[in-house]
Amino acid sequence: MTQPILEVCDLSRNFGGLLAVNQLSFSVIPGTIHGIIGPNGAGKTTTFNVISGFYAPSSGHVTYLGKDISGIRTDRLAEIGLIRTFQGTTLFNEFSVIDNVRLGCHVSAKSGFLSRLLGADRESEAVATKKAEDLLAFFNLSDLRDEEASNLPHGHQRALGMAVALAADPKILLLDEPFTGMNPEETARMMTLTRDIRDRGITVMLVEHDMQAVMGLCDMITVMNFGSLLTEGTPKEVRTNPGVIEAYLGSAHHAS
Amino acid sequence: MSDSKTTITVWIFALTLLAGLLVLPQLLSYSQREIAVFLIINVLLVVSYRLMTLTGEWSLGHVVIMGVGAYASALFSKRLGVPVPLSMFLGASTAGLTAVVLSFPLFRMKGFYFLIGSFAAGEVIRLIWKYFTFPFGGAKGLNLIPSFPDIGWISFFDPVNYYYLCLIVVSVSLFILYRVERSRFGLTFHALHWQDKLAESVGVNTFRYRMLAFTLASFFAGLSGALYAHYIGTVNPTRFDVEEMVYVLIWAIVGGTATFYGPIVGVVALTIVNDVLLRALGFDTIRPMIYGAVLIASVLFMPDGLESIFPKLKRLMMGRKTEPATKSEAGEIP
Amino acid sequence: MSELILQTIVNSIYAASYMSLIAVGLVLIFGVMGVINFAHGELYMAGAYTVVALYSGLNLPFFVAVVVGMVFVGLLGLVMEYAFFRALRDNPLGGLIASIGFLLILQTVAVLGFGVRMAHIRPSTQEKIELFDGVLLTHQRLYVIVAAILLLTALYIFLRKTKFGWAMRACAQDTEAAALQGISLNQITRIAMFIGAGLAGVVGALTAPLVSPTPYMGHSIIVTAFIIIVVGGIGQLEGAVVAAILYAFVHTFVTTFFDGVVADMVGLVLMLLVLVVKPTGLFGANDRV
Known part of the structure; x- marks a missing residue:
């Protein structure tokens, strides 16, 4: 088996007295789409936030490319290729579409103060703009290049959010509920895009509610319940696991 | 950003302005x-x-x-x-x-x-x-x-x-x-x-x-x-002191902070009003009151500042209909 | 020495009284409008000049002047609500800036009406109580303490026991939820503005003989009030009272034993510390903003 790109080891996180994640361990294999699912309140989002550096773990650790990254700030993680997206449409709404993606190129377009002042950053900026334009083409957004992001239809905004994340050159891309609030057509398009991203050699880890999308898309699935690992496996293995069925039915019961 | 025509316009404008500024003191009293x-x-x-x-x-x-x-x-x-x-x-x-x-x-x-x-x-x-x-x-x-x-x-x-x-x-x-x-x-x-x-x-x-x-x-x-x-x-x-800070706020807000020139327009306009008009009229004491009223009025009626007037004028001159009010950048933060 | 300490404690209680009334008014307005009223110090100043005009000028009885001051400044609060706060409800910075504009207007009116020089007001009473050996409390200061106790208790009862008070608290917590309950938002904000401003007015009126009003007296008061509401947690009424007491003691003791400027510095540094360590204030909720 290949070396995992991301490893979560005995991870726990509590808020006050509440244990949101309890002794969770799993690993993500490079080049796969890895899903984390579970009923409401299973601790998926907390797990996601700990991995992406928003919270520090209470105990345990997260390893990325063999390096312990627990508690490291989001922007540092981004510099080493671990990029997260946000639920819904989080964009620089006031920027044009191209400027959104150009800002995504932040790390690769680094330049000193004086060179920016004197315009010596022209070359690296041209590279960034080219990269942004290529990404817009990839997401079929080229026609909307100079449109203000807030004017885009919802589906395009979600795609733009992915484009911003890709601009940051991820080695692993963490998607936070990428299918929430999408109609079936948008979901199908987003699934294709996610596969295309994986085929570019970028590992994808996602947290999601939409079971159907997850089953159809992911190579590996980690199922959480009550903050702990319930089971792990391929979609086929997970689908037939009695514990998973019970957890989902049980939560549906509680909800009604 | 990459719009070179805008850049040229800006340069022409800046140079004309500079020339005017060079001549200005010769036209003024001590x-x-x-x-x-x-x-x-x-x-x-x-x-x-x-x-x-x-x-x-x-x-x-x-x-x-x-x-x-x-x-x-x-x-x-x-x-x-x-x-x-x-x-x-x-x-x-x-x-x-x-x-x-x-x-x-x-x-x-x-x-x-x-x-x-x-x-x-x-x-x-x-x-x-x-x-x-x-x-x-x-x-x-x-x-x-x-x-x-x-x-x-x-x-x-x-x-x-x-x-x-x-x-x-x-x-x-x-x-x-x-x-x-x-x-x-x-x-x-x-x-x-x-x-x-x-x-x-x-x-x-x-x-x-x-x-x-x-x-x-x-x-x-x-x-x-x-x-x-x-x-x-x-x-x-x-x-x-904070009074002086208030004036900076007024200049910035009356001018508008969405563009580079907005605050400059604000400080120039208010300095002219303040030091030329009001002083000439002998209104020195009520100066803060007028400033206060201007401040309230601009927050209420001109959230984009004086700068928002220029695009409007431009549109008017080009014979286009004025668009509905755009987003207000100056007023809604933080 | 113990005399001096006791006297300083008495002075602190006086300071805590007027500071808590000012801060509570500010918090009340913030709670309902979501706006920090930068002109709060000038409302206080307006209360003081009401006494200058009515008591010193027209020789009306002191307490009549105080009550008129309270109502007059409360009405000024309504003017502010009507003129700009209502239109700027969802715009905290806009509201703040507009209140700065109003502050300038009030200051100018005071300068035009009364001049920039300090107005000296003869005390309404010369009587004082000797609490202990050599520890004095003038009646003039006692009025402020009594007023603080009465008004804060009344406010507490109003907020806890009446329909409007309940609505006001609901509104401070969640404007939409309050609106859903069928409460008229405008009515609530008007009441809150009237009370909040009126409290500033009554403090200005009661302390006028003690402080010699000037048109610029609001500045130090608003700084004090900021410190208190930040330490107490912005939007926390009880927190404001506790923070006012805390600040009054610290400030009065440092002033007595060191220096007024040092006391101001201590206060501001205290506030900065609270902002850095726990921006929601000592008594605020724990969650992140």
Whole structure:
């Protein structure tokens, strides 16, 4: 088996007295789409936030490319290729579409103060703009290049959010509920895009509610319940696991 | 950004403006020339303030930072005998350095808390000036600050010459500030304002960029303070109190902070109203009241500031229908 | 020495009384409008000048002047609400800036009406109580303490026991939820503005003989009030009272034993510390903003 790109080891996180994640361990294999699912309140989002550096773990650790990254700030993680997206449409709404993606190129377009002042950053900026334009083409957004992001239809905004994340050159891309609030057509398009991203050699880890999308898309699935690992496996293995069925039915019961 | 036609228009406009500014003092009376000196200094102050607001944080300590530059430059030249041009640079640097230090407590706060925090930090600095008679001169402040040395036969005691000096210093400063805004720095500052979490997720160190904006803004505010101190020859804590900050806010808001020129329009328009019209009419006492009313009116009826008038005029001249009111950038933050 | 300490405690209680009334008014307005009223110090100043005009000028009885001052400044609060706060409800910075504009207007009116010089007001009473040996409390100061106790108790009862008070608290917590309950938002904000401003007015009126009003007296008061509401947690009424007491003691003791400027510095540094360590205030909720 290949070396995992991301490893979560005995991870726990509590808020006050509440244990949101309890002794969770799993690993993500490079080049796969890895899903984390579970009923409401299973601790998926907390797990996601700990991995992406928003919270520090209470105990345990997260390893990325063999390096312990627990508690490291989001922007540092981004510099080493671990990029997260946000639920819904989080964009620089006031920027044009191209400027959104150009800002995504932040790390690769680094330049000193004086060179920016004197315009010596022209070359690296041209590279960034080219990269942004290529990404817009990839997401079929080229026609909307100079449109203000807030004017885009919802589906395009979600795609733009992915484009911003890709601009940051991820080695692993963490998607936070990428299918929430999408109609079936948008979901199908987003699934294709996610596969295309994986085929570019970028590992994808996602947290999601939409079971159907997850089953159809992911190579590996980690199922959480009550903050702990319930089971792990391929979609086929997970689908037939009695514990998973019970957890989902049980939560549906509680909800009604 | 990449629009070269706009860039050319901007350049033509800037050069015409510069020519007008060069001729201006010849058309003015002595006291008006003094006002012109202060106006140029205030332009730098308010434009540097706008750089700070790009990141979405509104400081109430900017005038105190200007004062830091003024005090520092005055002290370097007066007590340590540093030549004035160098002391001005050192004063501005001291202001910038103050911002670096203040960043650590202040940028743990955002929005309203930052506003209050910057106010408190500014008041602490003012109290330090007041309390420590050495070296700050206490409540009376410093006087007999060395003036800018003569260059050949040019005496900077003459407001016209000092005006030209300020014009050079401020033009260079504005050019730098403009370049900063048009570069990726400007884009990143805006990004911090609207979505700092998203900016963070693609690798922007939000603290460092906030600190950069604050430090740059403070450096140029400090420079404006130094220009002020060596012209007027005296500084005291009251000169840099919250009332003065209110005027900076008024200039910025009445002008509008969405564009680079907005605050400049604000400070020029209000200085003309203030020092030409009101003074001529003998309305000196009710000046704050008029300022207050203008402030309320502009927040209520012109949330985009005076700058919003220009695009409207342009549209009108081109015979197009005016679009419905666009987003208000000046008013809705933090 | 113990005399001095006791006297300082008495002075602190006086300071806590007027500071808590000012801060509570500010918090009340913030709670309902979501706006920090920068002109709060000038409302206080307006209360003081009401006494200058009515009591010193027209020789009306002191307490009549105080009550008129309270109502007059409360009405000023309504003017502010009507003129700009209502239009700027979802715009905290806009509201703040507009209140700065109003502050300038009030200051100018005071300058035009009364001049920039300090107005000296003869005390309404010369009587004082000797609490202990050499520890004095003038009646003039006692009025302020009594007023604070009465008004804060009344406010507490109003907020806890009446329909409007309940609505006001609901509104401070969640404007939309309050609106859903069928409460008229405008009515609530008007009441809150009237009470909040009126409290500032009554403090200005009662302390006028003690402080010699000037048109610029609001500045130090608003700084004090900021410190208190930040330390107490912005939007926390009880927190404001506790913070006012805390600040009054610290400030009065440092002033007595060191220096007024040092006391101001201590206060501001205290506030900065709270902002850095726990921006929601000492008594605020724990969650991140």
